[in-house]
Amino acid sequence: MASFVLIDYENVQPKNIGRLNGGRYKVKVFTGAKQKVTVDMANALQALGPDVQYVQIAGEGKNAVDFHIAYYIGKLAAETPKATFHVISADTGFDPLVKHLASQEISCQRWKSIADIPPTDPSKSASSKDRRELVVDYLKKLKNNKPGTEKRLRNTINARFENQLTDEDLDALVLGLMKLGIIKVAGGKVQYLLPA
Numbered sequence: 001m002a003s004f005v006l007i008d009y010e011n012v013q014p015k016n017i018g019r020l021n022g023g024r025y026k027v028k029v030f031t032g033a034k035q036k037v038t039v040d041m042a043n044a045l046q047a048l049g050p051d052v053q054y055v056q057i058a059g060e061g062k063n064a065v066d067f068h069i070a071y072y073i074g075k076l077a078a079e080t081p082k083a084t085f086h087v088i089s090a091d092t093g094f095d096p097l098v099k100h101l102a103s104q105e106i107s108c109q110r111w112k113s114i115a116d117i118p119p120t121d122p123s124k125s126a127s128s129k130d131r132r133e134l135v136v137d138y139l140k141k142l143k144n145n146k147p148g149t150e151k152r153l154r155n156t157i158n159a160r161f162e163n164q165l166t167d168e169d170l171d172a173l174v175l176g177l178m179k180l181g182i183i184k185v186a187g188g189k190v191q192y193l194l195p196a
Helices: 040-044 064-079 092-103 129-147 150-160 165-181
Strands: 003-007 026-031 051-055 086-090 107-111 183-186 189-192
Touching: 003 064, 026 165, 040 051, 040 165, 064 086, 064 092, 086 092, 092 107, 092 129, 092 150, 107 150, 129 150, 129 165, 150 189, 165 183
Parallel strands: 003 026, 003 086, 026 051, 086 107
Antiparallel strands: 183 189
């Protein structure tokens, strides 16, 4: 399954590009029309070889980079339907798009840092408890954008693990969250009782 990392370089200049090595990700770095990429960043990206592409915006305008990222997500989602998308940006303006994509069953998350991207093979995670802790931490980060239905919660959790969880894994995670008093599910709706 393809995983794409789309970096809003105008907003975030990540330091940990090496984490994307190994052919697991296709990386697109979006820069403003007059923006320069540092030599350190260029060297780190070159190590990714053919898995990286620069997308320099031709003109200037408010949110021009953001619109280009949204376009590429749509284009790539049409070409690669089961792909997972990771937008690296501190810009919360992407959150409504991420929420809409989830409603269309397109796996997309926004992260402030490359380090926040979950491991690509959740089956190697030590236990259900570890997964549950990752999910709780992730739900806390979503603040007011938490999924409102059990179906969307399951899709969100699965997206967090790059759509590699089985139905049994998802059942166990949701049940575990309920047993811990983190969530309540009634009539398909989810109520969150997360500690601060």
